[in-house]
Amino acid sequence: MNVRVRLLNNKPIRPQAKYVLYWAQMNRRVESNHALAHAVALANEHGLPVLFYEGLACDYPFASDRLHQFVLDAVPHTEKRCHKLGLGYFFYARKNAQSPNDMLYRLAADAAAVVTDDYPVFIATRHNLTVPERIDIPYYVVDSSCIVPMNLFEKREYAAYTIRPKINRVLSQYLVPVERWKVNVPFRYELPAGHGAVSPAECDIDHSVAPSKLYPGGRKAAEKQLEEFLLENLRRYARESNQPAGRATSCLSPYLHFGHISSLEVALAVKEYAAEYKLVADEFLEQLIVRRELAFNFARFSPNPQSIDNIPNWALETLRKHASDIRSPQYTREQFEAAATHDALWNATQNELLITGKTHGYYRMYWGKKIIEWSRTAEEALATMIYLQDRYALDGRDPNTYTNVLWCFGLHDRPWTERAIFGMVRYMSFDGMKRKTDVPEYIRQVAALG
Ligand SMILES: Cc1cc2nc3c(=O)[nH]c(=O)nc-3n(C[C@H](O)[C@H](O)[C@H](O)COP(=O)(O)OP(=O)(O)OC[C@H]3O[C@@H](n4cnc5c(N)ncnc54)[C@H](O)[C@@H]3O)c2cc1C
Structure with a gap:
């Protein structure tokens, strides 16, 4: 099996299923997504379409207008991209404690298998521990957060100097675009009620943390942020990234966190731009790849990363x-x-x-x-x-x-x-x-x- 993929239960594929379900818990994007690519490959193998599902709960720790708005900003683009590529798209916001809390299970009841994001902290980790045993179909987790797959490491690394050579040894193998895919069977089913966007005001969440004044969410905003970084800041990064008033960093971390853009796409774009304009991007790539993936390695191998x-x-x-x-x-x-x-x-x-x-x-x-x-x-x-x-x-x-x-x-x-x-x-x-x-x-x- 692909080194990015782990099967977390031993359940058989549902024979008379309607689709393969991709559950976007963290990497809320269609582009450059190894997990979605895996869902499509599985669906094509079984002659099925793919349903892209993202949920937004009201009860996760710190749910607020700020976090909700950032997620909601991304929804229209993701829906449009899914439809263009022949995927089904379903978004469900659980507005309050009285709203149904079983959407994943309802959707999984018609699915051949579930594919979701492998992510080592917060609610995705909890879901990936508990859901596989509660459903009767295969539950795959796929690492589309790191460039060098987390699964390649067998233990917690001591520091950047121990993980760096290990990353560099295999980086050229993994620093390549996600393979292009095409669905064989377009999605054509009716979806359950509850589909549609909401506003944070309608949800039972913390309204005292307002949306960011600087960073709107979504794919378009992420691409704009990357483009601005390439055009204006990459050439200044090595010299000025430690000068906060100089504003020379990428400000991509919110988009990376919610998966609106992948670190893989960012690294490829930065390398290409640096080659074209004869810039040195090493300092930036050290943060984006070595430091960031050291953090994923730490979290992956720490039973309680907050301790x-x-x-x-x-x-x-x-x-x-x-x-x-x-x-x-x-x-x-x-x-x-x-x-x-x-x-x-x-x-x-x-x-x-x-x-x-x-x-x-x-x-x-x-x-x-x-x-x-x-x-x-x-x-x-x-x-x-x-x-x-x-x-x-x-x-x-x-x-x-x-x-x-x-x-x-x-x-x-x-x-x-x-x-x-x-x-x-x-x-x-x-x-x-x-x-x-x-x-x-x-x-x-x-x-x-x-
Ligand atoms: C106390 C403390 C708390 C932090 N909390 C967070 C957090 O909640 N979320 C978060 O993403 N980062 C956190 N960082 C790391 C770092 O400060 C941010 O990643 C960075 O400021 C993001 O801004 P940027 O996208 O402009 O970074 P850039 O300098 O443009 O770097 C590009 C990307 O590289 C990665 N990166 C940069 N610095 C680091 C680092 N030190 N360790 C790991 N990856 C890095 C990030 O993904 C970042 O988006 C924290 C650092 C400290 C000291």
Whole structure:
């Protein structure tokens, strides 16, 4: 079987089925989707059409106007593309606790097999653990999130330097477009009632987290973001990606998280553009491939990716040794959430998150390190960081979220000089930020957002 694919149960194909069901849990796109390609291959083999299904629940943790709107923005394009390519398309938003909660099972009742996304965190992981035993047909999970398939690795890698050579050894084999497919049997069935888009206002979700002021969701927005990055920022990336006010990064993480674009498409486009214009794209590809896939590797092999127990022993021990160091100032989760610290730069990073759904990557490190410095305990700091990222970040609830939050505590890092609170865990200071970055300009930019 294809190395991207895992069969998670031992059920037989339904003989008199109407279609193969592709359940887009994470990779909500038609383009460059290995899981959808697998569903089409399976359907063609059995002389069946494919139904593309995406759902939107009201009860997953942190469901809000922000996250709902981002998902809903993508629906019209996906539906159009499905119809053009002969796939059925079904979108179901469960508006409130009284709405039916069994749509997947209803659709699976007419399916020969289910194909879905292999994803190592959040609700997709839970679904992929529980659903396979509850249905009576094969349940395949396919990795269309990583360029080098997660399944190629047998264990958790220690750090970027251990996974990098392993990725580079096989990268040329996997850095190729998803094979083009064609359905043999177009989809022609009537679909159950409930089909159709909704607005976040109709759903029983958190209305206090507003849609992002900067990032609309959807395939078109993702393609525009990529194009802007190629035209304006790729040539600046190596020099300026650590200069938040310079805005030289791609801002693709929300689109990668919701699967509106694949990292494979981004890497191929970046390589092609760099070759044509004689640019060096190595720094960007290091983040997009090595760092991102290190995060997927971490999550895949960590039973609880949100636990502080995942950090290396040296980090656990040094934090323990400094657990009773005095923290001054000290803030509560509510104070952090309200961007109400004494530090104008920190408040700006939090405000950027609150307003846009994303903080610049360089200042996200500062943001995390200061939460450690100003929280009562390391455990409380970790909980605050995960809560804020998952609730407000468009790219939160992602393998990158938990890996990078834990990086602030020493994961994938090395010991540094010992100091208060952090022990040997890397520290970041306001003076360092002032020296290396244009703090006043960044604060001004965030203030201008709203
Ligand atoms: C405390 C903390 C929390 C973070 N939380 C998240 C999160 O919730 N979701 C998230 O996607 N990233 C997170 N990151 C990693 C990183 O900050 C973001 O991926 C990056 O800022 C996204 O912006 P961009 O798309 O403009 O990145 P670019 O610099 O343009 O990079 C391109 C892509 O490479 C990947 N990438 C970049 N930096 C990293 C990194 N350090 N580790 C892994 N992959 C990376 C991302 O997919 C990103 O979209 C976090 C970092 C820290 C320090």
